[in-house]
Amino acid sequence: MKGLGFLALLPLVAARGLRPRSTACNNSPDLCSKNYGEITHLGAHDSPFVRDASTDYSTAGDQYYGTTDQLSAGVRLLTAQIHKKDSAWHLCHSSCELMDAGTLTSWLTDIKKWMDSNANEVVTILLVNSDGASASDIDSAYQSSGLNKYTYTPASSGSWPTLQSMIDDGKRLVTFVTALDGSTSSDTSYLLDEWNYVWENPYEVTSASNFSCTPDRPSSVSGDLSAALQSSKLPLMNHFLYQTTILDIEYPNSSYVSTTNAPSGGTGNLGDTANKCKEQYGGRQPTFILVDFFNEGPAIDTVDSLNNVTNAVGRKEISAGSTSDGSTYGNVFKGLVEMVNKAKSGSNPSMADWVWVGGDWGSLLGGGIALN
Ligand SMILES: *[C@@H]1O[C@H](CO)[C@@H](O)[C@H](O)[C@H]1NC(C)=O
Numbered sequence: 001m002k003g004l005g006f007l008a009l010l011p012l013v014a015a016r017g018l019r020p021r022s023t024a025c026n027n028s029p030d031l032c033s034k035n036y037g038e039i040t041h042l043g044a045h046d047s048p049f050v051r052d053a054s055t056d057y058s059t060a061g062d063q064y065y066g067t068t069d070q071l072s073a074g075v076r077l078l079t080a081q082i083h084k085k086d087s088a089w090h091l092c093h094s095s096c097e098l099m100d101a102g103t104l105t106s107w108l109t110d111i112k113k114w115m116d117s118n119a120n121e122v123v124t125i126l127l128v129n130s131d132g133a134s135a136s137d138i139d140s141a142y143q144s145s146g147l148n149k150y151t152y153t154p155a156s157s158g159s160w161p162t163l164q165s166m167i168d169d170g171k172r173l174v175t176f177v178t179a180l181d182g183s184t185s186s187d188t189s190y191l192l193d194e195w196n197y198v199w200e201n202p203y204e205v206t207s208a209s210n211f212s213c214t215p216d217r218p219s220s221v222s223g224d225l226s227a228a229l230q231s232s233k234l235p236l237m238n239h240f241l242y243q244t245t246i247l248d249i250e251y252p253n254s255s256y257v258s259t260t261n262a263p264s265g266g267t268g269n270l271g272d273t274a275n276k277c278k279e280q281y282g283g284r285q286p287t288f289i290l291v292d293f294f295n296e297g298p299a300i301d302t303v304d305s306l307n308n309v310t311n312a313v314g315r316k317e318i319s320a321g322s323t324s325d326g327s328t329y330g331n332v333f334k335g336l337v338e339m340v341n342k343a344k345s346g347s348n349p350s351m352a353d354w355v356w357v358g359g360d361w362g363s364l365l366g367g368g369i370a371l372n
Pocket residue numbers: 205206207210
């Protein structure tokens with residue numbers, strides 16, 4: 001009897017193991033039937049540029065947690081800049097001397113692994129093509145990483161599919177590129193020129209009272225909200241605050257970010273700004289909201305509220321305010337600032353200073369600083 005009882009239990013245990021984990025799409029069962037463009041996706045601005053111990057809390061980082069943590073916590077749009085370094089494509093912030101987060105291929109490989117183990121999630125990548133990579137250069141990195149398996153190519157016309165249908169088809173990665181050369185072939189047609197599909201509000205905001213919902217890019221809809229809304233393009237709401245330092249170099253205002261990303265309260269908070277934009281857009285919610293330091297606020301609260309999601313599942317908790325910010329200036333950046341201060345006060349920086357801040361600042365500074 002004992003033996004039989006034990007055997008009888010087996011099918012039950014097996015059935016439980018096989019039961020699908022949940023039917024949520026992008027962390028909610030309510031989103032499966034929604035189309036890709038009608039929901040709001042939380043975006044991590046400069047996703048691979050992290051301010052943590054691994055970068056000595058570099059001021060050039062504008063996330064406290066890396067890409068796969070972002071995804072696990074609910075971020076579904078990842079932006080990055082690609083630059084050419086030693087004939088390879090790297091993810092660098094403004095310049096590879098300032099911050100180099102490794103190769104495009106290795107970043108895409110991390111995303112591929114995450115998508116392999118999170119089969120019900122639809123992810124978007126937006127690449128800022130700083131050094132003119134060709135569509136086939138970018139495609140090579142997608143092929144090497146294996147991520148090309150998941151790439152979605154829109155039909156030539158028509159609306160976006162539901163999350164569920166993208167998931168069912170296994171084509172659940174959307175890639176926008178700013179900008180592409182004209183060489184897109186049928187093999188690379190999943191690389192979507194951003195401005196054919198997306199419009200954005202202004203992104204260079206240095207005062208918390210200056211966030212604006214007005215279309216800024218592409219130029220075809222700049223300043224013209226009705227043109228933007230009538231186009232089939234998706235609204236991307238930039239919502240991050242810069243502060244400026246000498247030479248007008250801009251870097252993220254991290255001291256105010258818990259307000260900038262908050263669901264309510266305080267000048268320029270994300271929740272009120274998103275609601276204001278939605279109202280100005282005739283009730284249309286932004287498809288993407290792009291923030292720095294995504295875990296602060298937390299920014300996901302505003303996205304959930306726009307999506308009417310009250311029962312998010314399968315997210316990793318990452319608390320706000322849990323990472324030390326270091327001091328006002330990070331390592332390399334601090335060196336740069338000190339060197340520029342010296343140059344400004346009339347004394348030429350020494351070669352040692354130059355080397356110490358990491359090398360060739362010529363392009364970043366526009367050239368012209370003489371060396372001793
Ligand atoms: C805020 O916006 C106004 C109007 O566009 C502009 O004149 C002002 O310079 C902006 N302020 C800052 C700090 O960016």
